[in-house]
Amino acid sequence: MSIVELSGGVGGARMARGLAALEDVDLTVIVNVGDDAANHGLAISPDLDTVVYTLAGLEGPQGWGRREDTFALNEELARFGVDNTFKLGDRDLALKLYRTQAMAGGIALSAVTEAVARSFGIESTVVPATDDPLRTMVRIAEGWVTFQEYFVTRQHHDEVLELRFDGAGSARPAPGVVERIQDAHLVIIAPSNPPLSIWPILAIDDIREAVAAHPAVIAVSPLIGGKTIKGPADRVMTTLGLSPGNRGVAEAYEGLIDGLVIDTSDRDDVAFLDDIEIIVTDILIKEPEAGVRLAALLVGR
Amino acid sequence: MSIVELSGGVGGARMARGLAALEDVDLTVIVNVGDDAANHGLAISPDLDTVVYTLAGLEGPQGWGRREDTFALNEELARFGVDNTFKLGDRDLALKLYRTQAMAGGIALSAVTEAVARSFGIESTVVPATDDPLRTMVRIAEGWVTFQEYFVTRQHHDEVLELRFDGAGSARPAPGVVERIQDAHLVIIAPSNPPLSIWPILAIDDIREAVAAHPAVIAVSPLIGGKTIKGPADRVMTTLGLSPGNRGVAEAYEGLIDGLVIDTSDRDDVAFLDDIEIIVTDILIKEPEAGVRLAALLVGR
Numbered sequence: 001m002s003i004v005e006l007s008g009g010v011g012g013a014r015m016a017r018g019l020a021a022l023e024d025v026d027l028t029v030i031v032n033v034g035d036d037a038a039n040h041g042l043a044i045s046p047d048l049d050t051v052v053y054t055l056a057g058l059e060g061p062q063g064w065g066r067r068e069d070t071f072a073l074n075e076e077l078a079r080f081g082v083d084n085t086f087k088l089g090d091r092d093l094a095l096k097l098y099r100t101q102a103m104a105g106g107i108a109l110s111a112v113t114e115a116v117a118r119s120f121g122i123e124s125t126v127v128p129a130t131d132d133p134l135r136t137m138v139r140i141a142e143g144w145v146t147f148q149e150y151f152v153t154r155q156h157h158d159e160v161l162e163l164r165f166d167g168a169g170s171a172r173p174a175p176g177v178v179e180r181i182q183d184a185h186l187v188i189i190a191p192s193n194p195p196l197s198i199w200p201i202l203a204i205d206d207i208r209e210a211v212a213a214h215p216a217v218i219a220v221s222p223l224i225g226g227k228t229i230k231g232p233a234d235r236v237m238t239t240l241g242l243s244p245g246n247r248g249v250a251e252a253y254e255g256l257i258d259g260l261v262i263d264t265s266d267r268d269d270v271a272f273l274d275d276i277e278i279i280v281t282d283i284l285i286k287e288p289e290a291g292v293r294l295a296a297l298l299v300g301r
Numbered sequence: 302m303s304i305v306e307l308s309g310g311v312g313g314a315r316m317a318r319g320l321a322a323l324e325d326v327d328l329t330v331i332v333n334v335g336d337d338a339a340n341h342g343l344a345i346s347p348d349l350d351t352v353v354y355t356l357a358g359l360e361g362p363q364g365w366g367r368r369e370d371t372f373a374l375n376e377e378l379a380r381f382g383v384d385n386t387f388k389l390g391d392r393d394l395a396l397k398l399y400r401t402q403a404m405a406g407g408i409a410l411s412a413v414t415e416a417v418a419r420s421f422g423i424e425s426t427v428v429p430a431t432d433d434p435l436r437t438m439v440r441i442a443e444g445w446v447t448f449q450e451y452f453v454t455r456q457h458h459d460e461v462l463e464l465r466f467d468g469a470g471s472a473r474p475a476p477g478v479v480e481r482i483q484d485a486h487l488v489i490i491a492p493s494n495p496p497l498s499i500w501p502i503l504a505i506d507d508i509r510e511a512v513a514a515h516p517a518v519i520a521v522s523p524l525i526g527g528k529t530i531k532g533p534a535d536r537v538m539t540t541l542g543l544s545p546g547n548r549g550v551a552e553a554y555e556g557l558i559d560g561l562v563i564d565t566s567d568r569d570d571v572a573f574l575d576d577i578e579i580i581v582t583d584i585l586i587k588e589p590e591a592g593v594r595l596a597a598l599l600v601g602r
Contacts, residue, residue, distance in 0.1 A: 041402045070373050076395035079420050082402075090391045094377030101342045101383075119380050 001299060002026045004184040006211070008197025009035075009047040010063035010230070011222055011285075012190030013054035018291025019188070020055055020124045022299055027124040028180045029055075030207070032192070033109070034136030034165060034200030037148045039086050040077070042096040043103055044148075047197065048113055048128055049095060056120035063230075066092045086152050110174040125180070129201040132171040136200050137164040147196070156232040159239045163195055168203035181210040188298060189219035191283060193233040194252035195240055202256070211256050218259040218298060221249050224284055225265040247272040261298065302600060303327045305485040307512070309498025310336075310348040311364035311531070312523055312586075313491030314355035319592025320489070321356055321425045323600055328425040329481045330356075331508070333493070334410070335437030335466060335501030336448045340387055341378070343397040344404055345449075348498065349414055349429055350396060357421035364531075367393045387453045411475040426481070430502040433472040437501050438465040448497070457533040460540045464496055469504035482511040489599060490520035492584060494534040495553035496541055503557070512557050519560040519599060522550050525585055526566040548573040562599065 005016055007029050016029045032047045046064065053059040058067050069089025077084040088096065095116060102112045108131040117126045138150040140158035150156060181187060192198055202208045211217055222233045226245050234244075242248035246262045246269035253260075259277040262269055267280050279301075285291035306317055308330050317330045333348045347365065354360040359368050370390025378385040389397065396417060403413045409432040418427045439451040441459035451457060482488060493499055503509045512518055523534045527546050535545075543549035547563045547570035554561075560578040563570055564585070571579050580602075586592035 040398050041405055042398075070371060070391065072371050072391035073374060073395045073398070076392045077399065079395070080399040080417070081420070082399055090371065090373035091377045093394075094374045094380070097341050097343075097374070098378065098381040098383055104342055116381070119382070 001186075002028075002180075002184045003186050003188065003299065004028045004030060004181050005188045005190055006030050006198055006201050007047065007051055007190040008032045008192030009050040010054075012047070012192045012197065013051045013059065013063065014285045014288075014291050015188065015190045015220060015295070016051055016124065017054050017288055018285060018293070018295035019299070021288070021292045022295055025295075025299060028184070029124060029126050030129055030177055030180070030201060031126060032197045032200050033128045033130060033134055034196075034203075035147045035151070036135070037146065039088070039148070040082065041100070042088075042093070043100040043109075044086075044088075044096060045099070045109070045113075045128070048126065049092070051126055052113070052117055052120055052122065055117070055122045055124060055126065058120070060089075065089050086148065108174075127174050127177060127180075129174060129177065129207060130171040130204055131174050132167060134165060134167040134171045134200060134203070136196065137166055138162075139164070160195075160232070160236045161239060163199065163240070165200050165203040168200070171204050173204055173206050178206050178210045181207065181214060184214065185216065186299065187211060187214050187217040189217065189253060189257065191220040191222040191285070193222060193228070193231055193236065194249055195236050195242075196233070199252070208256070215258065217257045218261060218279075219249065219253050219257045220261045220283055220294070220298075221246050221263065221266070223249065223266060224263045229284070229286075243272075245269050245272075250276060261294075302487075303329075303481075303485045304487050304489065304600065305329045305331060305482050306489045306491055307331050307499055307502050308348065308352055308491040309333045309493025310351040311355075313348070313493045313498065314352045314360065314364065315586045315589075315592050316489065316491045316521060316596070317352055317425065318355050318589055319586060319594070319596035320600070322589070322593045323596055326596075326600060329485070330425060330427050331430055331478055331481070331502060332427060333498045333501050334429045334431060334435055335497075336452070337436070338447065338449045340389070340449070341383065342401070343389075343394070344401040344410075345387075345389075345397060346400070346410070346414075346429070349427065350393070352427055353414070353418055353421055353423065356418070356423045356425060356427065359421070361390075366390050387449065409475070428475050428478060428481075430475060430478065430508060431472040431505055432475050433468060435466060435468040435472045435501060435504070437497065438467055439463075440465070461496075461533070461537045462540060464500065464541070466501050466504040469501070472505050474505055474507050479507050479511045482508070482515060485515065486517065487600065488512060488515050488518040490518065490554060490558065492521040492523040492586070494523060494529070494532055494537065495550055496537050496543075497534070500553070509557070516559065518558045519562060519580075520550065520554050520558045521562045521584055521595070521599075522547050522564065522567070524550065524567060525564045530585070530587070544573075546570045546573070551577060562595075
C-alpha cells in the first residue's frame with residue numbers, strides 16, 4: 001500500500017516512524033524545506049534531517065539532532081566570535097558537511113537526501129518538497145525575518161503577522177513528488193505546524209494541485225487539548241487569523257483534506273467540523289508504539 | 302629585537318615557541334601555505350594551524366592538530382563514503398569552518414590568521430607567506446600529485462622526483478611580509494623540510510629577494526644524525542639531487558643564508574661547509590625548554 005506523508009520536523013518524523021513500521025506500506029515522506037538555511041556556510045535542512053534521524057532510530061532526546069551527539073565544534077566556534085546559537089552536534093555536522101559538499105558539486109538536494117537515507121539504512125523514501133530554493137519568511141513586529149531568525153534566534157517569542165514563501169512561485173516539485181502523490185492510496189498530512197511546516201510544501205503549485213485532486217487526504221491535527229505539545233503552532237494559527245482549535249486546522253487545509261484526525265481531548269471540536277470526516281483518537285505519538293498504533297488506524301480504515 | 306622566522310609545520314612551530322618565549326623579542330612567523338588544500342570544502346592550512354596551536358600551547362601530541370581533540374565528525378563522514386583519511390578533530394574543524402566562512406566572505410587569509418591568532422591569545426605575528434593561491438605539487442613515479450595526496454593519502458612513501466609551486470609566479474607576499482623581513486634584526490629559517498616547507502615560501506620572488514638581501518639569515522638544520530626526526534626531508538633532498546647531510550641543507554638555501562645551525566651529532570658536516578658560518582649545538586627542540594635554549598642562543602649571538 002502506497003502512502004505519502006507531507007511532513008515538517010519532529011511531529012512529522014514521529015508519524016513517519018509509525019507508518020514505516022507497518023508491514024506492506026510503501027512510504028514516501030515529502031518534507032518541508034522552508035526552514036532550510038546556510039549556517040556557517042553549511043547547508044542546513046532541519047526537517048529532512050529530523051525525519052532521517054527519526055526513521056533511523058537515531059534522533060536526539062528532543063526529537064531533533066543526533067542522539068548522543070557531542071558539541072565540541074559548535075562550542076569552539078564561540079572562540080572566533082561566531083554566533084553558535086543554532087546548536088549543531090559533531091556527528092550531525094558530518095551530514096551537513098557532506099550535503100554541502102555534494103550540493104556544491106551540483107548534486108540535487110533530493111539525490112543527496114536519497115543517498116543519506118540509504119546510508120542510514122532507511123527503506124522509506126524521504127524526499128524534499130523541492131530541489132529549488134524555497135524559504136519561509138516570517139513577518140513579526142520588527143519586519144520580515146527568516147524562519148531561523150524567528151524560530152531559533154528569537155525562540156519563536158514574536159507574534160507571527162504574516163508568512164511568505166520566497167521562491168515558491170518558481171520552485172518545481174522534486175523528481176517523483178507529484179507522481180508519488182497521484183499514485184498514493186492515502187495522503188497523510190503530518191501533525192506538524194500547518195502554516196509554518198506544511199504550507200511551504202503546499203506553496204508549490206503542482207504539489208498543492210496534486211493534493212487537492214487526491215481523493216483520500218487525511219490531516220493529523222497538531223493540537224492536543226487545543227494546544228501544541230511543542231512549538232508555536234497554536235499561537236501562529238491565531239495571529240494569522242485562523243479559528244481557534246481544530247476548526248483552525250481544518251481552515252489551514254481548506255479544499256485539500258477529506259478527513260481530520262483530532263485528539264480525544266478535543267472531541268468537542270467535532271461540532272464545528274461538519275464538512276469533513278473527523279476521526280477522534282489519541283494522537284500523542286511521542287512514543288514509537290503510539291505512532292504505530294495511529295499509523296495502523298489511518299492505514300487500516 | 303625584531304625576529305622573522307620562515308616556518309613550515311611542526312619543526313617551525315617548535316622553533317617559534319622557543320623564540321616567542323624570549324623577552325624583548327618581537328616575533329613574526331611567516332608560514333608556508335603550499336600544503337593548503339580544500340578538504341570537504343573547508344579551507345585547510347596545516348602549517349598555519351600548527352604554528353597557531355603550538356604558540357597557544359594547544360598542539361596535539363604529534364605536534365599537529367588540537368590537543369585533546371575528538372574526532373566524532375571525521376569518523377561519521379565515513380558513513381557517507383567520504384574519504385576521511387586526513388583526520389580533522391572536532392575543535393580543529395571549528396577553526397577550519399570559521400576560516401572557510403571568513404574567506405568566502407572576502408577576508409584575506411592573512412587577516413583571518415591575525416584574528417585567529419588573537420583569539421588564541423598569541424602575541425607574536427603569524428602570517429601566511431601569501432594571500433594568493435600557491436600550491437606545492439609533487440612529481441612521483443605516477444605523475445604530478447598535490448602535496449596532500451603525496452603526504453597524507455600516500456603517507457610520503459613515494460620518491461619525490463620534482464617539485465613545482467603552482468601560483469608562485471603571480472603570488473604576492475602577504476601584507477607586511479617583505480617589510481618585516483627587511484626590518485628584522487635576524488631572519489631564521491626554521492628546522493622545517495627545506496624543499497617541501499621552505500622552498501614554497503622562497504618561491505615568491507619578493508620574499509626570496511628580501512631574504513637574499515638580508516645580512517643576517519640563519520637556517521636551523523632539520524637533520525639530526527643525518528636524518529630527520531619525522532617526515533621525509535632527508536629522502537626528499539636526496540632524490541631532488543641535493544648532497545647528503547647538512548651540505549644538502551646548505552645547498553637548498555644557497556645564496557640566501559649567512560649561517561647554518563647543525564646538531565652536535567652532525568659535527569663532521571662542518572668540513573663540507575666552508576663558505577657559511579656554522580653553529581654546532583643541540584637542535585632537538587621537541588621539548589619547549591630546548592626550543593627556548595636554542596632560540597636564546599640564536600638571538601643572543
